[in-house]
Amino acid sequence: MEPHFSSNTLPPDHFLSQPRPDSTANATTLGSVDTTTLAAHDFDVDNRSGFMPPQEPLGRLPVQWEAWEAVLDVAIQDRLQLGEKVDQSQEEKDKSSHWRARVRELPLLPTTDLKSSEIVLRRAHIVLAWIMHFYVHSLPLDNDIKIPSPITIPLLQVSNYLQLPPVLTYSDDVLYNWKSKSNSTTMPHLNDLQSRTLFTGLGDEEEFYLTSVRIELRGVEALSLMRSTMDELFVSDEIAVKRITSYLTRLAKVIDELSNLLMTVRHGCDPDIFYNKIRPWFKGADSDRRPWTFEGLDREEAEGLEVPTELSGPSAGQSSLIHAMDIFLGVVEYSHSEEITGSTTPSSTSEISHSSTRPLSTSYSSTTERQSFLARMQLYMPRHHRNFLNHLRSTTRPLRQFVVNNTCADPDDARNTALLDAYNQAIVALKGFRDKHIILVSLYIVGPARRASIRTRDEIGGGGEGTGETSDLKGTGGTNLVKFLKDVRDGTKGATIRMT
Numbered sequence: 268m269e270p271h272f273s274s275n276t277l278p279p280d281h282f283l284s285q286p287r288p289d290s291t292a293n294a295t296t297l298g299s300v301d302t303t304t305l306a307a308h309d310f311d312v313d314n315r316s317g318f319m320p321p322q323e324p325l326g327r328l329p330v331q332w333e334a335w336e337a338v339l340d341v342a343i344q345d346r347l348q349l350g351e352k353v354d355q356s357q358e359e360k361d362k363s364s365h366w367r368a369r370v371r372e373l374p375l376l377p378t379t380d381l382k383s384s385e386i387v388l389r390r391a392h393i394v395l396a397w398i399m400h401f402y403v404h405s406l407p408l409d410n411d412i413k414i415p416s417p418i419t420i421p422l423l424q425v426s427n428y429l430q431l432p433p434v435l436t437y438s439d440d441v442l443y444n445w446k447s448k449s450n451s452t453t454m455p456h457l458n459d460l461q462s463r464t465l466f467t468g469l470g471d472e473e474e475f476y477l478t479s480v481r482i483e484l485r486g487v488e489a490l491s492l493m494r495s496t497m498d499e500l501f502v503s504d505e506i507a508v509k510r511i512t513s514y515l516t517r518l519a520k521v522i523d524e525l526s527n528l529l530m531t532v533r534h535g536c537d538p539d540i541f542y543n544k545i546r547p548w549f550k551g552a553d554s555d556r557r558p559w560t561f562e563g564l565d566r567e568e569a570e571g572l573e574v575p576t577e578l579s580g581p582s583a584g585q586s587s588l589i590h591a592m593d594i595f596l597g598v599v600e601y602s603h604s605e606e607i608t609g610s611t612t613p614s615s616t617s618e619i620s621h622s623s624t625r626p627l628s629t630s631y632s633s634t635t636e637r638q639s640f641l642a643r644m645q646l647y648m649p650r651h652h653r654n655f656l657n658h659l660r661s662t663t664r665p666l667r668q669f670v671v672n673n674t675c676a677d678p679d680d681a682r683n684t685a686l687l688d689a690y691n692q693a694i695v696a697l698k699g700f701r702d703k704h705i706i707l708v709s710l711y712i713v714g715p716a717r718r719a720s721i722r723t724r725d726e727i728g729g730g731g732e733g734t735g736e737t738s739d740l741k742g743t744g745g746t747n748l749v750k751f752l753k754d755v756r757d758g759t760k761g762a763t764i765r766m767t
């Protein structure tokens with residue numbers, strides 16, 4: 268989808284005009300030093316592809332790290348099954364346990380050379396995090412979860428370099444997990460995209476990721492409108508009022524289109540397949556009943572490395588696009604206020620244990636109980652995108668204040684009324700996105716969970732656990748999801764401005 272505003276109107280020092288890190292690198296150019304990540308305005312947001320990279324993400328690590336790629340290939344080719352699958356054949360069980368033995372026997376590969384390239388580091392995070400999720404979730408249910416040191420140590424090192432948590436994130440399964448079907452070298456058309464790595468090999472899983480990809484790409488126009496609005500806010504004259512009104516009217520339409528795109532997931536992703544076969548692979552430590560133990564933390568190579576005390580699985584709640592709109596519209600204080608944490612656990616530290624005696628890190632979650640969902644999810648976003656959100660948040664000319672000031676200054680002026688209407692329309696559109704999102708969550712999680720619970724009740728002969736009750740369902744981000752999503756939706760609605 269083409270953005271509405273041409274990049275050649277941007278000043279050269281504008282953050283969207285900055286070169287992307289490592290844009291010319293490929294697997295063989297590991298020696299190139301990625302200096303752009305040091306640039307103050309580099310938010311890794313592209314004016315053609317937004318939070319997605321405009322070139323196909325690196326598909327394979329350089330040969331030094333081939334052992335990781337090879338082990339991931341085998342997991343995919345062997346179609347490893349979930350450990351919780353009850354009707355696994357002996358052959359499936361054997362394949363799974365041989366694969367895990369192979370992971371345990373991997374050499375401990377050094378990671379220092381990965382640091383010379385951002386895109387190689389990204390690929391390393393993807394490969395190691397996918398291996399870890401295959402490993403953890405293919406384990407039989409009566410096994411303890413112990414992540415072997417050849418995965419623990421490099422994953423922690425790479426995560427440390429990237430300032431990401433050592434777990435699969437939205438960037439690993441959506442933003443950097445695509446390739447062109449036609450081998451196009453430029454940003455491919457929407458219909459030319461496919462996902463690179465899947466847990467199940469099912470089209471349903473691919474459709475789930477590609478729905479987010481489509482939203483990210485359609486969202487490029489929203490980013491352009493936000494940028495143009497912010498430029499006008501600096502001018503703040505009468506023409507600016509008219510232009511901002513027009514941008515906000517268009518933004519509301521783009522958000523409506525994002526809502527429609529959201530619903531297209533139903534065309535290729537079956538809810539029961541999603542719930543029973545795909546979603547369990549995403550689970551992070553904070554929604555797993557068994558604690559995750561990271562082995563090897565007492566080794567010399569692990570010196571200085573820490574495991575965060577909270578590890579959530581990947582969630583589109585980590586999409587910077589949606590939260591950028593919240594922040595830009597000044598809705599975030601309502602939709603993601605500190606009271607709306609989504610947190611269900613009194614202490615997430617009980618979820619992860621360690622084989623060394625080193626104390627737990629406090630860097631990620633000593634304060635997570637009090638943090639909003641957005642603040643927690645930001646830790647799972649690529650660091651440049653996190654900085655982009657901070658940049659939006661720190662603007663000295665917030666849009667909402669501008670709308671309020673103008674309306675209060677002269678409420679009878681038709682231009683100000685139009686501005687207020689356009690602003691409210693954009694918020695109503697965002698609330699509409701969340702309405703549709705709640706419909707999907709009912710369809711893809713609440714419904715299948717209820718059916719699974721009723722099946723359990725029937726199997727155990729009435730009463731007991733399977734009551735069909737779903738009020739305590741958790742999201743992959745560890746949230747008490749139904750209440751949380753409704754709170755966020757109602758908070759969004761509450762941000763509309765009414766003049767009395």
Ligand code: HEM
Pocket residue numbers: 478479482483529532581582583584585586589590701704707708711712741742743744745746748751752755756
């Ligand atoms: C079948 C499709 C989807 C399902 C089942 C689903 C499920 C969920 C769940 C359970 C949460 C609660 C937070 C958590 O614990 O993870 C959540 C949050 C969220 N999801 Fe989705 N999601 C879907 C698709 C999407 C897509 C395509 C997007 C946009 C790219 C999206 C954006 C969000 C956002 C922004 C949140 C944070 C809450 C908010 O700000 O409204 N979701 N999702």
